[in-house]
Amino acid sequence: MKATIQSLFRPRDIAPARATALRHEIEDFNADYCAVLDAGQVEAWPGFFAADGIYRVTARENAELGMPVGLVYAQGRGMMHDRAVAIAKTQMFAPRYNLHLVTNTRVSRESADGEVEAQANFLLLQTLVEGPSTVHMAGTYYDRFVRIEGRLLLKERQAIYDTTIIANDLVYPL
Amino acid sequence: MHSTHAVINRTPKAKDAELAACKWPEDAAHFIPDWVYTSEAVYDQEMDKIFRGRSWNFVALEAEVPNTGDFKRSYVGATPVVVSRAADGSINVFENRCAHRGAEFCRHSQGNATEFVCPYHQWSYDLKGNLQGVPFKRGVNREGGMPKDFRNEDHGLRKLHVATRNGVVFASYAADMESLEDYMTPEILKDFDVVFNGKRLKVHGYYKNELPCNWKMYHENLKDPYHATLLHSFLVVFGLLVAGNDAAMIADPVHGRHGTMASAKKEDKYAAVSDENKKEMRSYHEGMRLQDERFLDFVKEFDSPWSVTMQTIWPNLIVQREMNTLGVRQIVPNGPNSMLMLWTMFGYEDDTEEMTQHRLRQGNLMGPAGFLGLEDNEAMKFVQEGVRRSSTDTNVLKLDAGNVGTSSSLISEAAIRAMYGYYREVMGF
Numbered sequence: 001m002k003a004t005i006q007s008l009f010r011p012r013d014i015a016p017a018r019a020t021a022l023r024h025e026i027e028d029f030n031a032d033y034c035a036v037l038d039a040g041q042v043e044a045w046p047g048f049f050a051a052d053g054i055y056r057v058t059a060r061e062n063a064e065l066g067m068p069v070g071l072v073y074a075q076g077r078g079m080m081h082d083r084a085v086a087i088a089k090t091q092m093f094a095p096r097y098n099l100h101l102v103t104n105t106r107v108s109r110e111s112a113d114g115e116v117e118a119q120a121n122f123l124l125l126q127t128l129v130e131g132p133s134t135v136h137m138a139g140t141y142y143d144r145f146v147r148i149e150g151r152l153l154l155k156e157r158q159a160i161y162d163t164t165i166i167a168n169d170l171v172y173p174l
Numbered sequence: 175m176h177s178t179h180a181v182i183n184r185t186p187k188a189k190d191a192e193l194a195a196c197k198w199p200e201d202a203a204h205f206i207p208d209w210v211y212t213s214e215a216v217y218d219q220e221m222d223k224i225f226r227g228r229s230w231n232f233v234a235l236e237a238e239v240p241n242t243g244d245f246k247r248s249y250v251g252a253t254p255v256v257v258s259r260a261a262d263g264s265i266n267v268f269e270n271r272c273a274h275r276g277a278e279f280c281r282h283s284q285g286n287a288t289e290f291v292c293p294y295h296q297w298s299y300d301l302k303g304n305l306q307g308v309p310f311k312r313g314v315n316r317e318g319g320m321p322k323d324f325r326n327e328d329h330g331l332r333k334l335h336v337a338t339r340n341g342v343v344f345a346s347y348a349a350d351m352e353s354l355e356d357y358m359t360p361e362i363l364k365d366f367d368v369v370f371n372g373k374r375l376k377v378h379g380y381y382k383n384e385l386p387c388n389w390k391m392y393h394e395n396l397k398d399p400y401h402a403t404l405l406h407s408f409l410v411v412f413g414l415l416v417a418g419n420d421a422a423m424i425a426d427p428v429h430g431r432h433g434t435m436a437s438a439k440k441e442d443k444y445a446a447v448s449d450e451n452k453k454e455m456r457s458y459h460e461g462m463r464l465q466d467e468r469f470l471d472f473v474k475e476f477d478s479p480w481s482v483t484m485q486t487i488w489p490n491l492i493v494q495r496e497m498n499t500l501g502v503r504q505i506v507p508n509g510p511n512s513m514l515m516l517w518t519m520f521g522y523e524d525d526t527e528e529m530t531q532h533r534l535r536q537g538n539l540m541g542p543a544g545f546l547g548l549e550d551n552e553a554m555k556f557v558q559e560g561v562r563r564s565s566t567d568t569n570v571l572k573l574d575a576g577n578v579g580t581s582s583s584l585i586s587e588a589a590i591r592a593m594y595g596y597y598r599e600v601m602g603f
Contacts, residue, residue: 057543058379059379059380059381059382061283061379061380062379062380065379067377067378067379067380068378068379068530068534069378069379069380069381069519069534069537070534070537070538071381071541071542071543072538072543073534073535073537073538074538075466075531075535076466078464078465078466079465079466079469079535079538081465081466082464082465082466082469083538083545085462086408086545089459089462090407090408090411090459090462091407091408091545091548091549092405092407092549092552092553093548093549093552094552094555094556126175128175130181130182131175131179131180131181132175132179132181134175134176134179136175164382165176165382165383165384165514166381166382166383166384166542167175167176167179167383167384168175168176168383168384168385168386168542168551168552168555169383169542169543169547169548169551169552170542170543170548171543171548
């Protein structure tokens with residue numbers, strides 16, 4: 001009784017010193033990314049992506065089965081903008097605090113044209129009105145960064161969550 | 175936050191009523207008592223009379239178990255079952271409980287197996303759930319072992335009855351169920367067959383979430399077209415569903431237990447909303463436009479007047495056709511105050527890559543982070559908390575009063591009324 005799954009592990013192929021330098025830069029990037037989301041500035045969130053960036057949130061089960069569905073799936077900053085506006089302006093949901101913790105940042109590859117492959121683990125803590133702070137989602141960002149005008153931007157962020165049963169819903173991006 | 179994480183998490187005695195205390199209000203069609211959502215005794219009777227009673231329960235898509243030995247964990251009501259494809263091509267459904275000491279032996283969501291072996295004492299079962307092997311059945315050195323009269327055929331897994339239609343698998347505890355087709359009725363089958371038309375499905379993946387609400391609320395929400403024009407401003411702004419669109423709320427005419435909420439999108443990308451209707455809709459946002467309009471494209475792929483059909487197939491299946499995003503949702507009840515929703519999103523094997531991408535983009539509408547999906551989840555949670563903690567005890571169901579069943583107006587609760595008519599009959603209320 002075995003499930004047929006593919007490993008999400010990315011082998012490391014980069015010089016240690018270079019990986020360390022990039023890791024510091026990506027840790028700063030993620031700290032800003034989370035600060036924006038945790039402060040509720042969701043309309044600024046698409047700015048962390050390249051114009052043609054891909055953002056997908058999906059269950060680890062889907063990722064390991066090679067299935068393409070996204071709990072959230074945005075092709076390009078336009079779709080991210082539309083989602084951010086919907087969250088900020090039109091959607092109905094109970095108020096909540098979000099707190100992201102991002103750790104284990106790891107740079108696995110840098111291509112000749114400067115594209116960087118990296119990953120980091122995330123925890124999203126959620127606190128509802130009169131609720132305890134709960135671990136809402138736990139997972140890993142699988143990222144590809146590009147450098148545009150000297151600044152790293154996400155070309156692709158796959159937020160793959162381990163959380164097999166989501167508690168009710170996911171309002172804000174991971 | 176899962177319902178088990180709530181700080182304030184107690185159901186008052188008055189809401190957790192015993193069956194003897196459960197009296198339906200006198201004007202039965204136009205009021206729902208809170209205890210249908212909050213009583214453990216009512217919930218237990220539902221498991222017995224509905225999910226293990228005379229019902230066909232969705233358990234899987236055939237596309238999830240295409241080959242011999244393919245299996246999937248699933249549920250009938252809250253009872254874990256395994257869906258398995260045997261060598262003769264048959265699909266088998268049996269309880270996920272070893273016949274020996276009761277271990278829930280199948281732990282993977284899905285996979286492929288030649289047999290099922292309980293890890294505790296390695297009793298093994300074939301792909302149809304028959305007991306094949308018992309280690310040390312004759313003991314060791316002529317000591318111990320099973321008695322002579324122990325027959326493997328008396329100790330198989332508990333098997334359910336199975337029916338399929340165009341790739342959708344249902345199971346029932348009842349041996350003498352009517353056919354699936356009779357169960358669904360032609361009125362419901364018509365739109366079911368639009369999605370499940372015999373073309374081979376391609377599974378795109380899963381969403382799974384807990385909703386801290388009673389399982390019946392999910393049926394009611396999709397038999398309640400009133401909310402769709404009010405809660406979901408996204409639908410309104412972009413004209414996916416506007417009061418005044420061509421629409422229908424169809425209830426099955428035999429029992430009133432199944433439903434199809436249907437609407438037809440106008441040609442224009444954005445809906446025109448009359449000044450009169452605007453005044454009624456607080457969530458309407460004038461002039462809202464998308465940056466990426468591909469999301470709203472509607473590829474007319476079926477011979478159907480509807481662009482959207484949301485079907486509730488009693489007691490545990492939702493068939494979603496929201497323009498081009500297709501899926502099934504399986505309700506797993508989890509006590510009166512909680513349910514799991516297992517979503518399987520799919521397209522067809524012959525979809526182009528472009529069509530697959532379109533379905534995936536449009537998938538942002540639905541699911542636990544969907545533009546519509548998350549609002550439903552929030553609203554149902556609010557209702558559960560309200561009915562559970564308050565001192566008053568009834569819901570009012572007076573829209574389109576007197577009408578029971580199908581309605582052409584969206585401003586109607588006639589389909590919810592029909593469902594509860596059937597429910598009261600089955601439950602003896």
